[in-house]
Amino acid sequence: MSYVISGDCCSDASCVAVCPMNCIHPSPGEPGFGTTDGLFIDPRTCIDCGACADICPVDAAKPADRASAVDVQLNTAYYAERPALDGLDLDSWEPPNFDRWSDGPRRVAVVGTGPAGMYTTREFLQRSTAEVTLFDRLPVVGGLARYGVAPDHPVTKQIVKTFERIAAHPRVRWRPNTEVNVAELEGRYDAVVHASGSFESRRLGIPGEEAALTAAEVVAWYNGRPGARAVALRGPRVIVVGNGNVALDLARLMTADDRRLAGLDLPAQVRESLAGVTEVVLVGRRGPDVAAYTASAFREVEHSLGIVFRHHVTPAAWDHRGLTTLDGETIAADSLITAIGFTGRPIPGLPFDEVRGVVPNVRGAVVGRPGHFVTGWIKRGAQGGIGVNKACARETVRTVLTADVPQPA
Incomplete structure (x- = not known):
């Protein structure tokens, strides 16, 4: 069952930023934003994750069975003649205003293919001509979206299909069942983004x-x-x-x-x-x-x-x-x-904050290690659901694209 935004919508668009499926519209910059009766959730692509409800400042986002019939009808009607979107139009790239990365393609390694790593990959594909190599010790992409979401929430797990499409993009090289270390990645890529997550349980x-x-x-x-x-x-x-x-x-x-x-x-x-x-x-x-x-x-x-x-x-x-x-x-x-x-696990070769369980960084750039970046829980700590990784990934990719990153030899 999808979520619905009720008539109490304040249109501050917090929900747009955290929606993992890009199914809340009109978003800032789209026609109708600020003039329609609030925002609307596309029932065709909503995965029922509840991220919108958790962040909504006025409690306007709610499951469809808890919303009024009028709100459900208005929400459905908005999408009646609109194509379903999932934010994966990866071939309609337009050069961003980032001088350092305007000439390409550049080579990027993303270590970890959970939500953080896959959103980071999507950002690179949409905002640059970079070629991305994905590494993961597991045989499939998805990370906690596949193996952390409770099995009685199968709809939420559908986002893994989106991640599989990203991994299949022509500019992506997928390396499953592969463990890599910092030393062997040095000099091979213009940037290395670590998205290893935080899998260690804290102890009592x-x-x-x-x-x-x-x-x-x-x-x-x-x-x-x-x-x-x-x-x-x-x-x-x-x-x-x-x-x-x-x-x-x-x-x-x-x-x-x-x-x-x-x-x-x-x-x-x-x-x-x-x-x-x-x-x-x-x-x-x-x-x-x-x-x-x-x-x-x-x-x-x-x-x-x-x-x-x-x-x-x-x-x-x-x-x-x-x-x-x-x-x-x-x-x-x-x-x-x-x-x-x-809590995060130390990455050999990178600094580590034992108290916070993260790699010290400034907007994703690893402190003291040029060319290395972090995203997701290993960057900000183990908090926030799937959708929060979208904004986190965007910040890291923006840091990468605007950084003075030397070309590998």
């Missing part, structure tokens, strides 16, 4: 935590990511420490009924393990007023049976009895999953 730092599961390994397991290890998820009660979107995804999936699980693309062993969970306790160290989950993620679980929210609870230890809290309470459970966020 409590006794017994080594026996618990992390969100990163559970998500990789139920999404079938190549190389993911099997997870021993035991029920019927599971504690999830964390109040972000990933924590809510885990809780929603583990408490899904048999009929919903049966309709998902899940390995039999995963489906069997999830079916053995009947209750999930979501533990938050802070209150609900500062919870990290988005409104759209909360709407999916607010009426779910089997999910219990516990706020202002600080974990102190984990063992066979359950989770012991700082005030001495023991919450009995069969499994513990930590979902308190992710």
Whole structure:
């Protein structure tokens, strides 16, 4: 089901910038912007990701089944005679006003093919004549869009098809199953953009935590990511420490009924393990007023049976009895999953901020390493959904195109 923008639209266009499918129009610069009755979401290309709802300052973007019939009708009517757009008109390139990169083609390496890397590639294709080589240790493009989105959100995963089209462009060379390092890329490219993401789960730092599961390994397991290890998820009660979107995804999936699980693309062993969970306790160290989950993620679980929210609870230890809290309470459970966020992994040869889990950079340019750039979570920290990477990638590419980058020998 697509999202709809209601009559309360303020037309500030924040939603346009984060929409991963370029399906909100008229956008700034297009005919009708500022004169129509707000903005409209194309139901033909919307992937139901909720990015527009999460950023809308006036709560005007909402699922179609929660909007008025009039708003749904107006939204559909706007696109009745307009062709579907996905922002992939990559061959209608017009030279940008960037003198340094006006003569081409230039050679660019993008390391990592998740949303950050693929949006970066699209920006290069649309804004320059650059030839892009994509590297990824996995056999397919998509990253967390393919292996991080919950399996009960198959529509959101459709954006992977867009990324596959980018990888198939004539000016793109795709190198799957390939790990590269900074040293071997030196001198071969005009610019190297690192889009390695942040896949390391942050730790609680409590006794017994080594026996618990992390969100990163559970998500990789139920999404079938190549190389993911099997997870021993035991029920019927599971504690999830964390109040972000990933924590809510885990809780929603583990408490899904048999009929919903049966309709998902899940390995039999995963489906069997999830079916053995009947209750999930979501533990938050802070209150609900500062919870990290988005409104759209909360709407999916607010009426779910089997999910219990516990706020202002600080974990102190984990063992066979359950989770012991700082005030001495023991919450009995069969499994513990930590979902308190992710952090980046150092890239050998580049500086690294251990506290923030990012590569130090200025608008994407790596500090102290000319010719190297970053985008996505390894640039800004592990926050923001798929669509946020669009604006992040645009900033990095603009930095690359305007930088005084020497030609390789």
